[in-house]
Amino acid sequence: MTSPRKKYIIANWKMNFTPGQSSIYLQRLANRIPAQRSIQIVLAPTTVSLQPLSLQVDRRQFKLAAQNFYWRDYGAYTGETSVTQIRTFVDYALVGHSERRYVFNESEEDIAQKVAAAIRNGLTPILCIGETAVERKDGETAATIYRQLTNGLHEVSKEDISKVVIAYEPVWAISSNKNAKPAKPADLDEAVRLIRSHISKLYGKQIGEDISVLYGGSVNADTAGGYLDVEGVDGLLIGGASLIADSFCAIVETAKEKFNER
Numbered sequence: 147m148t149s150p151r152k153k154y155i156i157a158n159w160k161m162n163f164t165p166g167q168s169s170i171y172l173q174r175l176a177n178r179i180p181a182q183r184s185i186q187i188v189l190a191p192t193t194v195s196l197q198p199l200s201l202q203v204d205r206r207q208f209k210l211a212a213q214n215f216y217w218r219d220y221g222a223y224t225g226e227t228s229v230t231q232i233r234t235f236v237d238y239a240l241v242g243h244s245e246r247r248y249v250f251n252e253s254e255e256d257i258a259q260k261v262a263a264a265i266r267n268g269l270t271p272i273l274c275i276g277e278t279a280v281e282r283k284d285g286e287t288a289a290t291i292y293r294q295l296t297n298g299l300h301e302v303s304k305e306d307i308s309k310v311v312i313a314y315e316p317v318w319a320i321s322s323n324k325n326a327k328p329a330k331p332a333d334l335d336e337a338v339r340l341i342r343s344h345i346s347k348l349y350g351k352q353i354g355e356d357i358s359v360l361y362g363g364s365v366n367a368d369t370a371g372g373y374l375d376v377e378g379v380d381g382l383l384i385g386g387a388s389l390i391a392d393s394f395c396a397i398v399e400t401a402k403e404k405f406n407e408r
């Protein structure tokens with residue numbers, strides 16, 4: 147049976163590609179990936195590419211996401227870009243990515259404010275959560291997931307929670323990590339259940355069932371299918387493999403097959 151939850155394949159290009167290269171790469175993907183009815187494909191280029199790509203992209207084919215923004219609307223915040231400045235370029239925004247949390251020391255309060263700012267400005271926040279290797283080793287996976295959800299969503303009302311997408315990205319599985327180790331599908335089975343049960347506790351059972359939950363961490367064309375087979379996984383957030391057109395297109399093909407089977 148097809149789940150009513152929205153399905154996603156999200157490409158996080160991180161700090162790669164100049165605006166010119168982004169434009170060429172977008173065109174390459176556009177030539178190879180037809181508009182999907184059952185899957186929302188979202189591309190997250192670096193901030194400086196958002197404006198030109200927003201003029202180029204066919205939003206029926208791909209939506210754009212911000213990788214980062216500051217949560218205040220305007221003011222004396224040198225070097226920052228507010229969500230109000232980019233909201234017309236994008237439909238989605240990554241929030242709480244582990245590279246923001248651990249490389250740039252973004253706090254859980256910053257993350258909560260960003261989730262709220264995205265919603266206030268009509269964007270869908272993709273809230274990334276996940277435990278570090280140490281938290282996992284110490285048996286704190288569930289506690290970390292609960293804490294990051296509770297804190298990250300504390301400004302989000304019951305009316306607005308349906309506007310949020312959750313991405314489970316265990317930090318130890320993300321390819322930018324020195325000792326990255328791909329997760330096993332069984333690892334995410336447990337995590338996705340914990341996420342849904344905690345969202346149910348915060349917002350009610352139905353919302354826990356209805357919210358889209360994605361997986362991210364070293365996904366490639368060979369492993370995507372195994373992750374998409376895990377019950378309750380509604381798509382993938384892809385870093386490294388999204389920078390290679392063949393890999394990304396193969397992942398989209400796999401997702402199409404898997405979601406059509408459900």
Ligand code: PEP
Nearest residue numbers: 320321362363364385386
């Ligand atoms: C990410 O950074 O969100 C990610 C999942 O990266 P990678 O696929 O390269 O592990």
